[in-house]
Amino acid sequence: MKRFRWTTPLLIIGCGVVSGGVGARAAAADLPDVPRIDSVVMADAQPHETDAAVIWYDDFDDEAQQRRYPERSGETTAEVRFGDQGRALQMDYPEGERGTGGRKLFFGDTPTHRAQAVRPQETFTDVYWRIYVRHQRGWTGGGPAKLSRATSLVPPGWRQAMIAHVWSSGEALTLDPASGVRGARVVTTRYNDFDNLRWLGNKPASQFQLHSREESGRWVCVEARAKLNTPGQRDGLNQLWIDGRLEAERRDLDWRGTFADRGINAVFLEAYWNNGSPVDQSRWIDNFVVSTQPIGPAFCPRNPVLIKTPDRGSNGPRSWEAEIAADSAGASVVWTSDPLRGTDRVRVGTDTGRFIGSLAGEDQLDAARTYFVRARQQSETGQRSAWSPWHQPFQTLTGPETRSPK
Structure with missing residues (x-):
């Protein structure tokens, strides 16, 4: 009897463990993918178009603008683009090859391609450049x-x-900043003269994994800055922001010794993969800006439209939700959506969600602010994904505006 009483519970417990394991695996298989906000619908007029600080703005929509690059490769496409209209520059990576697609912009006091240089009478010592990048x-x-x-x-x-x-x-x-100057003399003899460059440090790298599978399939804002040192001093600066966060910087740089005859005069967008791509794949670039002032993410109306990435799960999402915060950590959430069904986009407003926190009772986001977004989704069987990280920052336009159509 004692053996019987001991054995039966063990068999029951054993069955429960097996059953629980199967149930857990089934639940995990049903768990929907963590979504991202792929992009936002930009305001029709971007301030970059008229900002005196902006050296160059290209949304890749105008073929005439593409001809202003003295050197270019790769085509633009309307199949993939930031927002809901326009075109983007496509970079293709056939298996084993190093990639095609790029643009070379020359400006200021460039000695190269002077006839096509932008703002050729000026010298620039502090330059920001921003692109949106999307990997397949x-x-x-x-x-x-x-x-x-x-x-x-x-x-x-x-x-x-x-x-x-x-x-x-x-x-x-x-x-990975580098100097081609010793004292007051430029010692490089050609382009990419690696033997004569002085490398200033390539660590740390970003925490954000731009080329990861998790962040692929959506647009990411990448902005960099290069500020030349005062001749004879070590006060140069190099910075990198990804999705609105400072991810890497190099301070106290000696870019140019005491050499002061030329400023920064070219920015290149490049596809080159040293070892070649392991598979056929592509990436895209959009909304390229070069400026003497910080640029930040794209500008949107105060009732912006958010576009979610398509669901990757086999069961399909039953609904999804989005939240907007006024800071990159999500400490100041100002809008939360209702459950959204049958669409991958939502216009932020009182008919699709609630303004809360500092914007409780309002019907628009504040003007001239930067906001961050996160999203999650639910499967047909009721399983919810985790929330995405706070990402896809955007700026709202300054001052009063006409509300966007619903």
Whole structure:
């Protein structure tokens, strides 16, 4: 009898463990993917178009604008674009190849392509540049080595006094500034004269994993800054922001010694993958801005439209939700959506959710503010995903505006 009483519970417990394991695996399989906000619908007029600080703005929609680049490769496409209209620059990576697609912008006191230089009578010593980058969903292999760079070109030829590289570091991004100057003399003899460059430090890399599978399939805002040192001092600066957060910086840089004959005069967008892509895949670039002042993310109406990434799960989402916060950590949530069904987009307003916190009782976001978004979704069987990180920042326009149509 004692053996019977001991054995039966053990068998029951054993069955419960097996049953629980199957149930847990089934629940995990049903758990929907953590979504992202792919992009936002920008205001029709972006302040970059008229801002005197802006050296260059290209949304890749106008073919005539593409012809203003003295050197370019790759085509624009309307199949993938930031927001709900327009075009983007496509970079293609066939398996084993190093990538195609790019643009070279020359400005200021560039000695190269003077006839097509933008604002050729000026010298720039502090430059910001911003792009939106989207990697094909399921992106594989980490990052192509090259994304962008700002440089100071010096005659004769393509000698470089300095380079501010924005390069990959595994799935992350990093800054890799370099100087081609010793004292008052430019010692480089050609473009990418690595033997004569002085490297100023490529660590730390970003915490944000731009080239990861988790962040693929949606648009990410990447902004960099290069500020030349005062001649003879070590006060140069190189910074990198991703999705509105400062992710890497190099301070106290000696970019140019006492050399002061040229400023920063070119920014390049690049596709080059040193080792070649492991599979056929693509990435896209949109909304390219170069400025002498901080740029930040895209501008939206005060009732913006958010566009969610498509669901990747097999069961399909039953509904999804979004929240907006006035800070990057989500400490000041100001709007929360109702459950959303049958659509991947939502116009922020009182008919689709509630304004809360500092905006309780309002029907619009504040003007001239930067906001961050997060999202989650629910499967047909009621399983909710985790909330996404706070991401996809956007700026609201300054002053009163006409409300966007619903």
